[in-house]
Amino acid sequence: MREIKRIGIITCGGDCGGLNAVVKSVTQTAHSMGVETLVVPNGYAGLYNLIDMEAPVVLTPARVDSIDANLAGSEAGHSRVKISKIKDPDKYRKIRDGLNKFNIDGLVISGGDDTGSVMVDLAERGISCVHVPKTMDLDLQPYSVGGDSSLNRIARFTEELKTTGLSHNRIMIVEVFGRYVGHTAFRGGVGAEADCILIPEIPVDFDEVYRHMKMRYMQRVERSDVKAGTYTIVVSEGITDAKGEHIYDEAAGVDAFGHRKLSGAGRYVRKQLEQRMNTDPEIREFMKKKGFYVPGVYELPEIREVIPGHLVRSGHSSAFDVNFGKEAGAAAVRLLLHGIDGITVVKVRGRKIYYMPTKDAIKQRLVDLNIVSLFEQQGICFGREPVPYEAEFMSVEGELERHL
Numbered sequence: 001m002r003e004i005k006r007i008g009i010i011t012c013g014g015d016c017g018g019l020n021a022v023v024k025s026v027t028q029t030a031h032s033m034g035v036e037t038l039v040v041p042n043g044y045a046g047l048y049n050l051i052d053m054e055a056p057v058v059l060t061p062a063r064v065d066s067i068d069a070n071l072a073g074s075e076a077g078h079s080r081v082k083i084s085k086i087k088d089p090d091k092y093r094k095i096r097d098g099l100n101k102f103n104i105d106g107l108v109i110s111g112g113d114d115t116g117s118v119m120v121d122l123a124e125r126g127i128s129c130v131h132v133p134k135t136m137d138l139d140l141q142p143y144s145v146g147g148d149s150s151l152n153r154i155a156r157f158t159e160e161l162k163t164t165g166l167s168h169n170r171i172m173i174v175e176v177f178g179r180y181v182g183h184t185a186f187r188g189g190v191g192a193e194a195d196c197i198l199i200p201e202i203p204v205d206f207d208e209v210y211r212h213m214k215m216r217y218m219q220r221v222e223r224s225d226v227k228a229g230t231y232t233i234v235v236s237e238g239i240t241d242a243k244g245e246h247i248y249d250e251a252a253g254v255d256a257f258g259h260r261k262l263s264g265a266g267r268y269v270r271k272q273l274e275q276r277m278n279t280d281p282e283i284r285e286f287m288k289k290k291g292f293y294v295p296g297v298y299e300l301p302e303i304r305e306v307i308p309g310h311l312v313r314s315g316h317s318s319a320f321d322v323n324f325g326k327e328a329g330a331a332a333v334r335l336l337l338h339g340i341d342g343i344t345v346v347k348v349r350g351r352k353i354y355y356m357p358t359k360d361a362i363k364q365r366l367v368d369l370n371i372v373s374l375f376e377q378q379g380i381c382f383g384r385e386p387v388p389y390e391a392e393f394m395s396v397e398g399e400l401e402r403h404l
Helices: 019-032 043-048 061-065 091-101 113-124 147-168 183-191 206-223 265-278 281-289 309-313 319-337 369-376
Strands: 006-011 036-039 106-111 129-133 171-176 196-198 231-236 303-306 343-349 352-357
Touching: 006 019, 006 043, 019 036, 019 061, 019 106, 019 319, 043 091, 043 113, 106 113, 106 319, 113 129, 129 319, 147 171, 147 183, 147 231, 147 309, 147 319, 171 183, 171 265, 183 196, 183 231, 196 206, 206 231, 206 265, 206 281, 231 265, 265 303, 319 343, 319 352
Parallel strands: 006 036, 006 106, 106 129, 129 343, 171 231, 171 303, 196 231
Antiparallel strands: 343 352
16 A cells, blocks of 8 residues: 555635535545545635645544535535646645645645546646546546535525415526536436436427427416416527527636626526517407406516526535545545545545546536437426437346446
8 A cells, every 4th residue: 555644625616505515525435544634725716825834634434424425515624726726836836836735745636527537637746646637517437425415405496486376377597507418407406307408418308398388388278277387498598599509608707717607597587488479369368368468567477587696506415415525535545545646536446546637537427319319208398309219128137247
């Protein structure tokens, strides 16, 4: 085993569920193996400024016992900083000097693709580090800390919004995080039994969305003895229009990594549907027939967009994320101690710790549109004409553990 006496813990990028489980697991595992851990606070900003700190927090067993692994967010703090963009020609020497000052022999870094790209940069410069994948967007390798927690919160918020939708006969639009992939909208929407789910991987045909909305909304009102109906749409912030171009607000600007800040998708969807509704005489006739219509006051069903925003990444972690975070954190310590670094933890299965090169782990992973077809056959609209699901049948007898 490699001689490591002290490990630094860094969490970067956006906060989410499961991160405190990583911090706690790294510390508890390292302590059991005679290794000390300390917090490098506030992500890569803290790493850059480490040399100027007097005394970073050492995570003793007593200190780490006060961390609640079931709470989302991170005791270590966050920042969005790309080291290579820092306007300091001595930045890497400064980082190494900071690590040497506090006798830090290796780093466990938990974050998403941007965090991983910086970790690759650090590893290539001789800094020993292991990456624990973290992103509620689920756009990295097969699973990352934070995904399950965010999906559960998206599903719950969307499901609960149906009560106000039914009370007012409204169409409800929920805009969620996800950047350029639709995993959170897709799985959160399915979990909430949303009527329509719009994701970046499928350019939106708003005529198809309107057709589906109108049909299902009117059917529900017709079936209701109290004439109540609603329609729910979950939309990813990074949806694309018919040309495949991302919809965004120019005024939002870009983040520290140069990514365009995505916003306005829910508002855009609402306006598209309102335009079609305003020119559709059947909707007004339907409102009159059902006794809803009030001239000049209430002529069409209301469409409202809701943005839960950071609520979906806050609060409590799911049990799954606590489990994954603790497994991945423990695996990261063992990898460092065995001299295996510059990599990303994938999973732990029995006695086997799986890992992969970080540069491969942070490649964008899109929603599998074959799975989308499976749910289209169940009546969910994905902003296109439904595509048949073509099934293939495969036995996993004797190999089940490889799929769990």
